[in-house]
Amino acid sequence: MQANKVEEMRQWHQVAIVWARWFLGVLIVLLPVAYAGNLYRILGASLYDAQILVMVLACALASGFVLLAEQSRHRAACLASIACAVVTLGVGSYIALHYPAISMEAPFMPGWLIALSGVVFTALLLNLPRSAGMGILAVVALFLAYGLFGHLVPGALQSRPTSLSELVVYLAIDANGMLGTALKVAVIVVVPYMLFGQLLARCGAADFFNDIALAGMGRFRGGPAKVAITASGLFGSISGSAVGNVVGTGVVTIPMMKRAGFPASYAGAVEAVASTGGQLVPPVMGAAAFIMADLIGIDYAEVMLAALPSALLYYLAIFINVDLQAAKQGISSVEPAQIPSGWRSLREGWHFLLPFVVLFYTLFALNMRPEEAAILSVVTLLVVSLMFGYRGKRIGVRDIVSVVASAGNAAASLVIVCAAAGLIIGVLNLSGLAFNLTLHIINASGGNVVILALITALISVILGMGMPTVGVYILLATLVAPALVESGIPVIAAHLFVFYFGLLSMVTPPVALAAFAAANIAEARAWPTSASAMRLAWPAYVVPFLFLFAPSLILEGSPLGVLWALGSAILGIYMVTAGIVGYMGRSRGAAFRGALILGGVLALIPAGMFPIAIYSDIAGLIVFIVCWFVAKTSKSKKSVLS
Numbered sequence: 089m090q091a092n093k094v095e096e097m098r099q100w101h102q103v104a105i106v107w108a109r110w111f112l113g114v115l116i117v118l119l120p121v122a123y124a125g126n127l128y129r130i131l132g133a134s135l136y137d138a139q140i141l142v143m144v145l146a147c148a149l150a151s152g153f154v155l156l157a158e159q160s161r162h163r164a165a166c167l168a169s170i171a172c173a174v175v176t177l178g179v180g181s182y183i184a185l186h187y188p189a190i191s192m193e194a195p196f197m198p199g200w201l202i203a204l205s206g207v208v209f210t211a212l213l214l215n216l217p218r219s220a221g222m223g224i225l226a227v228v229a230l231f232l233a234y235g236l237f238g239h240l241v242p243g244a245l246q247s248r249p250t251s252l253s254e255l256v257v258y259l260a261i262d263a264n265g266m267l268g269t270a271l272k273v274a275v276i277v278v279v280p281y282m283l284f285g286q287l288l289a290r291c292g293a294a295d296f297f298n299d300i301a302l303a304g305m306g307r308f309r310g311g312p313a314k315v316a317i318t319a320s321g322l323f324g325s326i327s328g329s330a331v332g333n334v335v336g337t338g339v340v341t342i343p344m345m346k347r348a349g350f351p352a353s354y355a356g357a358v359e360a361v362a363s364t365g366g367q368l369v370p371p372v373m374g375a376a377a378f379i380m381a382d383l384i385g386i387d388y389a390e391v392m393l394a395a396l397p398s399a400l401l402y403y404l405a406i407f408i409n410v411d412l413q414a415a416k417q418g419i420s421s422v423e424p425a426q427i428p429s430g431w432r433s434l435r436e437g438w439h440f441l442l443p444f445v446v447l448f449y450t451l452f453a454l455n456m457r458p459e460e461a462a463i464l465s466v467v468t469l470l471v472v473s474l475m476f477g478y479r480g481k482r483i484g485v486r487d488i489v490s491v492v493a494s495a496g497n498a499a500a501s502l503v504i505v506c507a508a509a510g511l512i513i514g515v516l517n518l519s520g521l522a523f524n525l526t527l528h529i530i531n532a533s534g535g536n537v538v539i540l541a542l543i544t545a546l547i548s549v550i551l552g553m554g555m556p557t558v559g560v561y562i563l564l565a566t567l568v569a570p571a572l573v574e575s576g577i578p579v580i581a582a583h584l585f586v587f588y589f590g591l592l593s594m595v596t597p598p599v600a601l602a603a604f605a606a607a608n609i610a611e612a613r614a615w616p617t618s619a620s621a622m623r624l625a626w627p628a629y630v631v632p633f634l635f636l637f638a639p640s641l642i643l644e645g646s647p648l649g650v651l652w653a654l655g656s657a658i659l660g661i662y663m664v665t666a667g668i669v670g671y672m673g674r675s676r677g678a679a680f681r682g683a684l685i686l687g688g689v690l691a692l693i694p695a696g697m698f699p700i701a702i703y704s705d706i707a708g709l710i711v712f713i714v715c716w717f718v719a720k721t722s723k724s725k726k727s728v729l730s
């Protein structure tokens with residue numbers, strides 16, 4: 089009898105925890121959507137940005153504690169986690185309701201405010217390991233230590249003395265701390281886009297995109313890998329998570345590539361690189377694009393357009409590599425029975441394109457704020473999904489509620505990461521480290537912009553290891569990008585540069601999260617998969633240097649200059665990739681491959697990089713013509729002999 093009561097109590101706790109996570113998830117989505125949609129103004133209310141930010145942050149932190157309670161095996165740990173969730177939510181709600189008065193009291197640091205700030209501050213630190221991993225917690229701890237003890241550091245990096253109470257109140261309450269730009273963009277802008285992505289996945293859009301990819305690419309040689317690239321690029325452009333994209337699409341695409349004959353490590357590498365590239369593709373770009381636009385003070389549409397050419401070059405390089413590998417290894421297309429009809433898929437799922445039409449029209453033609461455009465796109469998607477289904481399935485009202493909750497639970501980690509990034513930015517502002525670090529990076533380069541770019545790229549990859557996309561970019565934009573800007577590099581080029589190299593940590597050893605996740609699915613060794621991913625993604629290590637010194641690759645300059653830069657970059661990427669793979673018409677030897685790589689490097693040098701750089705493009709083109717003629721001639725001779 090006693091055992092039955094214990095079991096009933098346990099079940100009741102589980103049900104309560106599930107409902108608590110559901111409720112908090114819904115709040116995390118509905119609060120930003122209502123705020124972005126100006127519902128509070130319609131109701132005649134007046135709100136500070138910080139009020140909505142601290143409320144959503146409190147919900148995210150409480151959700152983290154509730155999840156910890158759900159995973160706890162011991163009753164005491166479960167109750168402690170629930171108590172933390174209740175206290176955090178209560179304190180966050182109090183700060184949100186009374187923020188105008190609290191902000192006036194903050195400079196005087198009363199004891200009660202120190203206590204409230206300490207609760208939110210501690211809750212954030214306790215949630216970081218589960219939400220973002222130990223890597224970002226270690227980085228945050230390092231910066232907090234500098235904030236407290238930086239005045240003891242000798243030399244130019246010495247900061248002013250700061251007490252613990254001053255640091256905690258500043259970071260928890262001030263708009264330059266955890267309630268700053270990073271959290272504001274995540275809550276107000278990114279959360280509506282995450283809802284958009286979750287709705288697309290639930291209403292069948294992921295199946296639609298996969299079918300379109302199969303219909304478009306399945307009939308070509310190496311079709312399974314090309315399907316994986318297309319599907320991962322399409323899904324990654326809305327999912328905003330490299331690892332999540334690998335897990336979401338890789339379970340289908342990686343086995344398909346292995347069955348076609350691709351080695352396991354190569355199949356995992358294709359999925360990892362394609363999924364990572366989704367962070368570079370509009371409209372979401374891993375949510376970092378919205379933060380980038382806010383930080384450098386330009387329209388989101390400008391960021392999107394500037395990133396588009398390099399994203400196209402990135403995916404083109406993967407396609408070329410896969411095509412040449414398939415030709416070299418004799419890997420054919422997908423079996424015809426597995427390829428759906430493209431027209432039928434388009435006829436049944438055309439309505440999934442309407443939300444994207446609304447999104448781009450409102451962003452570019454109407455110049456709406458990104459969050460408003462996202463909300464209109466969500467409404468459009470809801471209407472068409474309720475009216476039309478896909479493959480006989482149609483989303484229901486209960487499904488929509490479930491999607492809202494799941495989007496909120498997914499957004500909780502992002503909110504926590506951005507709040508943690510706010511801690512780092514707050515310490516940098518309070519201590520003056522950002523300015524000092526910029527000067528030291530510039531001094532280390534000796535004033536040479538090329539060396540500065542190399543140092544910046546290395547720092548970006550190292551700092552990005554093990555961190556989520558948004559956290560990577562915010563950290564790099566604060567610490568590293570200013571050094572490039574101070575050296576005369578255009579602002580948007582500098583920020584895209586550090587964003588690219590921070591993102592490349594996803595496939596660069598030793599902490600290549602996307603490559604390791606793909607290796608696990610492919611049942612391959614992690615390091616060979618990561619090495620294959622680096623070979624696949626080689627243009628991403630080169631192209632950022634090109635647009636750093638030749639802005640035509642980020643659509644700055646005359647149309648003719650932009651077209652020439654893109655054309656020569658495409659030619660260079662093809663030649664270097666063919667040289668790496670060792671195939672042009674047939675397998676090639678070392679001398680032929682060396683010539684291809686040399687010609688490709690010459691073609692990759694932008695015409696505007698220095699006065700006579702256009703001749704390097706011409707030289708690269710000449711090398712290509714010679715190699716193509718040799719390949720064509722040798723192929724003809726082989727045909728005659730056979």
